[in-house]
Amino acid sequence: MNTKKALYLLGAMDLLLVIMHFTDYFFLFLKPTGYIFPLIVNFLVLAAVAYRSTQLRKRLSIVGMIVILPALLFHSFMVMLWDYGYTKIDSPWNKQSIMIEYRLFSLGESTYQYHFYKTRFGIVGKLLDDQSIIMVIQGTEHPGLEAEEILGVDRAEWVTENTMRFPAWKGMKEVHLGGSESARGEKKNIEETEEEILEEIEVFIEKVENQEDGHTIFVNGNQLATRYDEAADESWIEVTSEGEQGSIPRQQCTRIVPDEERGYYMLEECTHRWEYPLFPLESS
Incomplete structure (x- = not known):
């Protein structure tokens, strides 16, 4: 009876993980x-069942172990x-949180690849499968930052509840x-904000x-100010x-130019290196 209970519980756990x-x-x-821990639990339970069961159930358990072991090794390799x-x-709004993978x-x-999970209590999360972000940075552009810094995790902000x-x-x-529906409305507001930034960059x-001194704008956490020594x-x-x-270290640059090929406004002839991507030429 205990053996049957163990198999029922194991089957329920596996079914729950599959549905999720x-x-x-x-x-x-x-x-x-990944699923290394559930696979180990499956292997150990089947091993215990094989040790205590009748001949038929023992054979079925051994077959299950033979299937699980290579799956466990392969999955462990893939996780690594x-x-x-x-x-x-x-979130400051409520108990809602976002986990970044x-x-x-x-x-x-x-x-750089980013996946996002919405969670309310930090135990179960739902993948926001249409919100994933991929950023490709050429070797000549690479700022030498970690993945969290490339995304700007430490400077992220909740602009609305969602x-x-x-x-x-x-x-x-x-x-x-x-x-x-909420995402479409918020996306529209974001596009309007980006349009404003594009206009500010052009100005x-x-x-x-015109060599005017003291005009400032803010782009992606950076303050850009015009300076002129008469x-x-x-x-x-x-x-x-x-x-x-x-996202750009403190320094001096000579100009901002639109790069149609890259699709970015580029800060050029800077102190630390020749150029930095500043902002996309078009709103998202």
């Missing part, structure tokens, strides 16, 4: 190790290969936790060309950020 997987729900504490990192950000892989260029904004290396990124470029007849752009937390 296909509905994009996950136990968040299992994410760092994926090498995901995790961080969680709580991220990793970096390089093949001549650095690719929207989180990340000042990412390649422009502002938004993650919407609400329904599709700023004009100020730089005695030396020299102008430049001063880049700073509060607490040195901006």
Whole structure:
């Protein structure tokens, strides 16, 4: 009877995990190790059943163990290969939180991949499968930052109850936790904000060309200010950020130019390196 109970409980656990997987729900504490722990539980329970059971049930349990062991080894290898990192950000609005799953892989260029899970109590999370973000950074552009810094996790903010904004290396990124209707409305507001930033950048470029001093704008956590030394007849752009937390380090640059090929406004001829991507040419 105890053997039957163990098999029933094991079957219920496996069925629950399968249903959750296909509905994009996950136990968040299992994410760092994938399904290694449930596979180990399956293997151990079947081993115990094989040891205590009749001949037929023992044979079936051994077959199950033979199937599970290679699956366990393969899955363990894949978890190590994926090498995901995790961080969680709580919402100030309620008990809602967002968990970020991220990793970096390089093949001549650095690719940063981010998945987001909506969770209310930190135990079960729902994958926001249409909110994933991928950023590809060429070797010549790479700022030498970690994956969390590329996304701007430490400077992320909740702009609404269901929207989180990340000042990412390649422009502002938004993650919407609400329904599709709410997401569409919030996306429209974001696009309007981005349009305003694009207009400010164009005005700023004009100020730089006219050698006007003291005009400032804020882009992705960076403050850009026009500077002009009348005695030396020299102008430049001063880049700073509060607490040195901006996506571009404190330095001086010469100009901002639109790069149609890359699709970005680029800060050029800077102190630390030649150029930095500043903001996308078009709103998202």
